[in-house]
Amino acid sequence: xxxxxxxxxxxxxxxxxxxxxxxxxxxxxxxxxxxxxxxxxxxxxxxxxxxxxxxxxxxxxxxxxxxxxxxxxxxxxxxxxxxxxxxxxxxxxxxxxxxxxxxxxxxxxxxxxxxxxxxxxxxxxxxxxxxxxxxxxxxxxxxxxxxxxxxxxxxxxxxxxxxxxxxxxxxxxxxxxxxxxxxxxxxxxxxxxxxxxxxxxxxxxxxxxxxxxxxxxxxxxxxxxxxxxxxxxxxxxxxxxxxxxxxxxxxxxxxxxxxxxxxxxxxxxxxxxxxxxxxxxxxxxxxxxxxxxxxxxxxxxxxxxxxxxxxxxxxxxxxxxxxxxxxxxxxxxxxxxxxxxxxxxxxxxxxxxxxxxxxxxxxxxxxxxxxxxxxxxxxxxxxxxxxxxxxxxxxxxxxxxxxxxxxxxxxxxx
Amino acid sequence: xxxxxxxxxxxxxxxxxxxxxxxxxxxxxxxxxxxxxxxxxxxxxxxxxxxxxxxxxxxxxxxxxxxxxxxxxxxxxxxxxxxxxxxxxxxxxxxxxxxxxxxxxxxxxxxxxxxxxxxxxxxxxxxxxxxxxxxxxxxxxxxxxxxxxxxxxxxxxxxxxxxxxxxxxxxxxxxxxxxxxxxxxxxxxxxxxxxxxxxxxxxxxxxxxxxxxxxxxxxxxxxxxxxxxxxxxxxxxxxxxxxxxxxxxxxxxxxxxxxxxxxxxxxxxxxxxxxxxxxxxxxxxxxxxxxxxxxxxxxxxxxxxxxxxxxxxxxxxxxxxxxxxxxxxxxxxxxxxxxxxxxxxxxxxxxxxxxxxxxxxxxxxxxxxx
Numbered sequence: 001x002x003x004x005x006x007x008x009x010x011x012x013x014x015x016x017x018x019x020x021x022x023x024x025x026x027x028x029x030x031x032x033x034x035x036x037x038x039x040x041x042x043x044x045x046x047x048x049x050x051x052x053x054x055x056x057x058x059x060x061x062x063x064x065x066x067x068x069x070x071x072x073x074x075x076x077x078x079x080x081x082x083x084x085x086x087x088x089x090x091x092x093x094x095x096x097x098x099x100x101x102x103x104x105x106x107x108x109x110x111x112x113x114x115x116x117x118x119x120x121x122x123x124x125x126x127x128x129x130x131x132x133x134x135x136x137x138x139x140x141x142x143x144x145x146x147x148x149x150x151x152x153x154x155x156x157x158x159x160x161x162x163x164x165x166x167x168x169x170x171x172x173x174x175x176x177x178x179x180x181x182x183x184x185x186x187x188x189x190x191x192x193x194x195x196x197x198x199x200x201x202x203x204x205x206x207x208x209x210x211x212x213x214x215x216x217x218x219x220x221x222x223x224x225x226x227x228x229x230x231x232x233x234x235x236x237x238x239x240x241x242x243x244x245x246x247x248x249x250x251x252x253x254x255x256x257x258x259x260x261x262x263x264x265x266x267x268x269x270x271x272x273x274x275x276x277x278x279x280x281x282x283x284x285x286x287x288x289x290x291x292x293x294x295x296x297x298x299x300x301x302x303x304x305x306x307x308x309x310x311x312x313x314x315x316x317x318x319x320x321x322x323x324x325x326x327x328x329x330x331x332x333x334x335x336x337x338x339x340x341x342x343x344x345x346x347x348x349x350x351x352x353x354x355x356x357x358x359x360x361x362x363x364x365x366x367x368x369x370x371x372x373x374x375x376x377x378x379x380x381x382x383x384x385x386x387x388x389x390x391x392x393x394x395x396x397x398x399x400x401x402x403x404x405x406x407x408x409x410x411x412x413x414x
Numbered sequence: 415x416x417x418x419x420x421x422x423x424x425x426x427x428x429x430x431x432x433x434x435x436x437x438x439x440x441x442x443x444x445x446x447x448x449x450x451x452x453x454x455x456x457x458x459x460x461x462x463x464x465x466x467x468x469x470x471x472x473x474x475x476x477x478x479x480x481x482x483x484x485x486x487x488x489x490x491x492x493x494x495x496x497x498x499x500x501x502x503x504x505x506x507x508x509x510x511x512x513x514x515x516x517x518x519x520x521x522x523x524x525x526x527x528x529x530x531x532x533x534x535x536x537x538x539x540x541x542x543x544x545x546x547x548x549x550x551x552x553x554x555x556x557x558x559x560x561x562x563x564x565x566x567x568x569x570x571x572x573x574x575x576x577x578x579x580x581x582x583x584x585x586x587x588x589x590x591x592x593x594x595x596x597x598x599x600x601x602x603x604x605x606x607x608x609x610x611x612x613x614x615x616x617x618x619x620x621x622x623x624x625x626x627x628x629x630x631x632x633x634x635x636x637x638x639x640x641x642x643x644x645x646x647x648x649x650x651x652x653x654x655x656x657x658x659x660x661x662x663x664x665x666x667x668x669x670x671x672x673x674x675x676x677x678x679x680x681x682x683x684x685x686x687x688x689x690x691x692x693x694x695x696x697x698x699x700x701x702x703x704x705x706x707x708x709x710x711x712x713x714x715x716x717x718x719x720x721x722x723x724x725x726x727x728x729x730x731x732x733x734x735x736x737x738x739x740x741x742x743x744x745x746x747x748x749x750x751x752x753x754x755x756x757x758x759x760x761x762x763x764x765x766x767x768x769x770x771x772x773x774x775x776x777x778x779x780x781x782x783x784x
Contacts, residue, residue: 197626401756401757
């Protein structure tokens with residue numbers, strides 16, 4: 001299975017599903033239903049709409065197909081992809097629970113703003129997968145988009161859960177591997193740094209947003225006081241009143257500004273979660289490398305055992321050797337039998353080692369190709385995000401200039 | 415900046431120039447206190463010299479204020495900075511506190527100098543010119559504290575009875591106005607302090623926000639420049655925020671505070687006018703049938719009331735004009751302050767954007783155009 005997927009990474013971008021099909025997550029709906037334990041629960045279902053893009057059209061549009069999926073199904077899809085394509089940096093899902101919220105936003109999963117942002121995140125996820133040269137070919141992914149019923153069973157039938165590496169195994173390998181490819185070690189450090197710095201940035205951004213909200217909203221208090229004050233003033237009245245109105249406009253403007261910034265935060269969050277996907281690829285490499293090292297070690301020790309039996313010298317201490325010394329040597333026939341078994345094992349071991357080596361090298365090659373693709377995508381996306389942040393700031397400043405210019409005019413006419 | 419208040423006679427006509435500066439700390443066995451240098455330059459004939467330099471402490475200013483109130487009960491005596499500042503918990507002798515107080519004391523003396531009546535007050539002259547020992551001995555003369563208190567108690571008693579019912583319409587209007595004005599100005603004062611606090615909190619968070627981008631740039635290659643650019647923009651906006659805050663604390667906050675004090679002063683002035691009227695009314699009532707016998711006394715009181723009313727009316731008009739001017743210029747200044755802030759930030763971000771899109775165009779040129 002792994003081999004197949006490695007071959008298909010040579011396909012070009014033009015074959016990507018994203019080019020052939022429009023994919024949107026267009027709606028979100030609250031549902032209630034009974035879960036696996038027959039307990040009533042509320043969840044949100046998302047409508048996935050797909051439409052084939054006709055290469056030659058005469059105003060004719062292909063029909064829209066649609067089906068509903070919930071978040072847990074997206075999770076299942078992603079788990080499947082991660083296990084099936086361990087050499088690919090699999091796009092992350094939007095967060096399960098609202099994190100890095102500033103005070104005005106609710107941390108509630110049912111909150112409409114959160115649901116809306118998640119809808120966008122899920123659409124983004126599907127588009128990422130659909131535009132990946134390897135992932136877009138996957139049949140389970142295609143079925144996720146097109147086949148409502150029986151999809152879960154289809155996924156489970158692939159038996160991917162059995163192929164998943166246990167966390168413990170992976171952790172063990174990380175600590176004990178002796179010779180991982182240096183690039184993966186560096187990549188792991190990078191993804192740790194990336195995760196740490198983006199988390200920090202998002203946390204502080206949320207606090208900055210909170211404070212900015214406070215500054216704007218307090219100005220709203222001017223409006224009412226000016227209005228009440230203007231009632232007792234003859235000459236200043238009009239100026240005060242109209243200035244107050246502009247203060248209200250100023251205070252109200254922050255809501256849209258911060259709403260837009262949330263989208264920026266979501267873009268950064270995607271790459272925060274991508275860091276985990278990078279780490280997963282590195283872990284897989286470490287696991288394969290460790291596996292290889294263990295197999296090589298095992299082979300070496302078997303060869304040594306064989307040699308010792310053949311020549312009768314004991315180079316390394318072994319309990320067997322000691323007991324046979326104490327309780328007498330084995331018969332030549334026994335020794336021959338042992339040597340034969342060992343020789344068979346050694347032959348098997350050498351073949352396995354060879355194929356593991358090959359697998360390992362193929363993995364490194366194709367993983368690194370996808371990592372390069374990812375790096376380019378990341379640099380492009382992040383640069384765009386940073387530019388969009390600047391654009392937002394500019395828009396905020398321009399609004400501020402307009403409001404305060406108007407206010408200044410009112411004040412000067414007081 | 416500190417000299418921004420209206421010269422209603424025009425600078426050419428001023429003949430008295432006062433500055434308050436050079437705060438100095440004095441430590442004695444009993445207490446520690448600050449004195450300020452008061453320099454007066456004048457062309458007035460009644461002054462023996464054309465230049466004076468004296469040192470005064472806060473207590474001396476308090477004394478001057480109470481003497482002025484005594485001599486001119488229905489004139490609007492400018493506000494003095496408060497004895498303590500509870501809000502903000504500023505240290506009594508912190509540099510910030512001393513500087514704020516110094517500016518307010520400077521304003522106080524100059525407002526008196528600008529006042530058509532108060533400027534010729536004798537105690538004012540002594541305050542400006544007397545050496546420390548001369549001032550002490552002068553202070554000891556005049557009605558004592560107790561007798562002043564006695565006056566107040568009597569005055570309050572009489573005002574409770576009749577003043578309000580005989581009060582001319584004009585002063586009732588003033589009272590109503592001051593009640594509302596006082597409310598509103600207090601709320602404005604609170605709002606302004608809130609805004610300052612929120613801006614300061616925002617500033618503190620922004621200070622942390624920028625450097626994170628620089629830290630991130632250390633792990634990146636392609637986007638390192640963009641990240642560093644953002645960090646530098648945020649830093650510049652931070653400095654602009656600092657300037658915005660400084661503008662608030664230098665202009666809006668002191669002015670609003672002064673008018674909070676003014677509203678108390680004005681309520682006091684209106685009460686005193688009522689008291690004076692009350693004296694007349696209660697005398698008139700007491701002498702009900704014997705009015706003719708005491709007509710001279712009553713005439714004197716009537717004169718007193720008329721003078722007080724006229725003085726107050728004139729001062730009120732003057733105060734309203736000044737208030738109008740102060741509010742207009744202060745709030746216009748606030749708007750300008752904010753405009754400057756946003757313009758600075760806009761320029762910063764726009765120049766960043768230009769630098770980024772220039773790079774993008776350079777990149778695009780090397781690819782195929784769609």
